[in-house]
Amino acid sequence: MNATTARQHEVLVLGAGYAGLAAAIQLAARGKKRGNVRVTVVNPYDVFTERLRLHMTATGQETAEMSIPELLDGTGAGFVRGWVTTVDAEAKTVRIDDDRVLRYDTLVYGLGSVADTAAVPGVDDHAHTLNSAQDAAVLADRLARLDGGTVVVGGAGLTGVEAAAEIAEQHPGLQVVLLGRTEPGAGMRPKAKAHLDAALARLGVQVRCGVEVVKVLPGGVELADGSAIPADAVLWTSGTRVSPLAAVAGLSVDERGRVVTDSALRSVSHPDVYAVGDAAAIRQGYGVMHGTCQSGMPTGVHAALSILRTLAGKEPKPFRFGYYHTPVSLGRNDGIVQFTRPDDSPRRIVLTGKRAATYKETVTASPWPTFARMKKMPASGAFWPRGGRYTRIRSAK
Template sequence: MNATAARQHEVLVLGAGYAGLAAAIQLAARTRKRGNLHVTVVNPYDTFTERLRLHMTATGQQTAELHIPELLAGTGAHFVRGWVTAVDAEARTVRVDDDRVLRYDTLVYGLGGIADTTTVPGVDEYAHTLDSPQDAAVLARRLARSDGRTAVVGGSGLTGVEAAAEIAERYPELNVVLLGRREPGAGMHPRAKTHLDGALARLGVQVRSGVEVTKVLPDSVELADGSSIPAAVVLWTCGTRVSPLAAAAGLTVDDRGRVVADSSLRSVSHPDVYAVGDAAAIRQGYGLMHGTCQSGMPAGVHAALSILRALAGKEPKPFRFGYYHTPVSLGRDDGVVQFTHPDDSPRRIVLTGKRAAKYKETVTASPWPTFARMKKMPASGAFWPHGGRYTRTWSTK
């Protein structure tokens, strides 16, 4: 090993989602000419999961296959395909697939979240999720042979709404039932909610709010009021959970297992660990952030810049983020965009119909070109994410 390699600072990024990739590419782009920092990205798949399009994959529609190694090419970052099975925060090592051990000086923890299939009996055994393209493809095959029966979508949040609308539009012979404790679009401006409700009605989606699923069976779901709904297919979008690896490693986590981060996105218990995305509990003035692409990419960028400032002997700056919009697709040619205040509360400004659908498609397509632009940015460049308020213009110099 030569002297340059011996001086390299090893940064290990766990998870190649929106936040993890943003962190890795920012670090690589800003240090590729220095040779004193090496970035490794670990992810179970070598293709990027476009979560914003999984409801399309779930209805048999073809989407682009985006390869992570191709995106990292030329940055100097190294890609390792595998499942993370353990983190040793004291030894600063990560075990991958139980037979490989990777060392780090700084860790970016971005393993994300998955659908919570543990709280309701039968969900794990009989319901589908949208956690990965593979899961979505399995659901697509199941929907294609459902023969006009009932498809139940559990969860009336935005993922459930988008999936129910897509399924109903793609398979009009199916009876699509959307179940949830709250009404769809409950947090939106009345004008946005009215359009959303009308679109679901137009597509024939049967909405049942104020209900609680207590059990999922092979051919039905049971509700808290004692009734049941026959179901050939069940899609579960109620809540998320995160990997237990952070808690097992001894990192300070919140009651949902998310890494508790300080204002610079550094773990409050382990300063060599930075947390981003769904796996991080990041507090802002308005409360805890919720995981989205809109907030994940800026968080990843900020973590990278915090790392570089710390390595330069400077104090990292606080992360300040405000939400900008909530775009929702309602099939291919309809949608609603709720513009928001920084705390994610609704503004009066709303887009609906085809204009909203086009806007949502632009937002959905934006991360990949943004990643590509990051690769070419100068070391002192600024980054402004599409679709969010990120209040710092950064330079590490």
């Protein structure tokens, strides 16, 4: 074996969310056969955060706790716990908060997104978020200590809808007010929209649409029309933002700070950097993808396969993805599944009620089995959940 083949190719994966872990597990499991790829995952926490269930954590419900080192066990991937503070794309190094410097040959950038707490004054100081399990637990403690009162949920997107429904169901003594510029479920088909409206009404959620929060106060929110809504707790779910690290590192980013990628998910400015999940601006025929678990895991898988093809001296294949559904929980025993076209526009097919709740629990169940399957994948393909079943993506040999 010569010096070139003996040297290990160092791959750093920043972020251990759905996309980052999918990339790391696929790459490490397949790279073991090559023997010259070393994968290291960097993440601030050693426990995997199921972001799809944080509205449950926020209401005091127990969810599965999954150790990231255990998820990686058997793949050969290493794990480093720490916050990324600097990415030097020219020197190909990453610095973390204990001042350790990690070198890479290839970087998988999967730092994800968080609620945008900077756009509206007072959000950072006075509102709760669902950015992490720790944030959700803080809100759960606050709600548990309230003896009546009002909870304002700022943002009527799907995160806000799920959180408002969950809080109203688990804490029936609280008045939940859902605020948004548009109506909840505005992009759904009429049947789905009607069911969502009826469910929120049944749970006692007060919906106010067409309003804009301009400031969050210690005891409520101020609206653009000058009025105010008193609140004992405010949950902020309106808008997302990504880490500025990519822009500071000199990577080409879009207007929201997401890494702009080519068709193989490589940074257009630094081809040794792959971007996955919410941190990436990935263009498809229908436009730039929006971040979901549904799309995040496939980006991670594709990045891994692209890296392996490149190391084999082959050109990576273009990433192609189409949406399939939008599952929404409305408490523990109710929900909506709006099936979609590949461009995420709604189809006529809709599930509601208990059937929808069961469907969502099936397709968003703990990712542990999915990651376990990935660790054992043969070289011919990869799997991720899609529409309640496993969908195969052919490996590019």
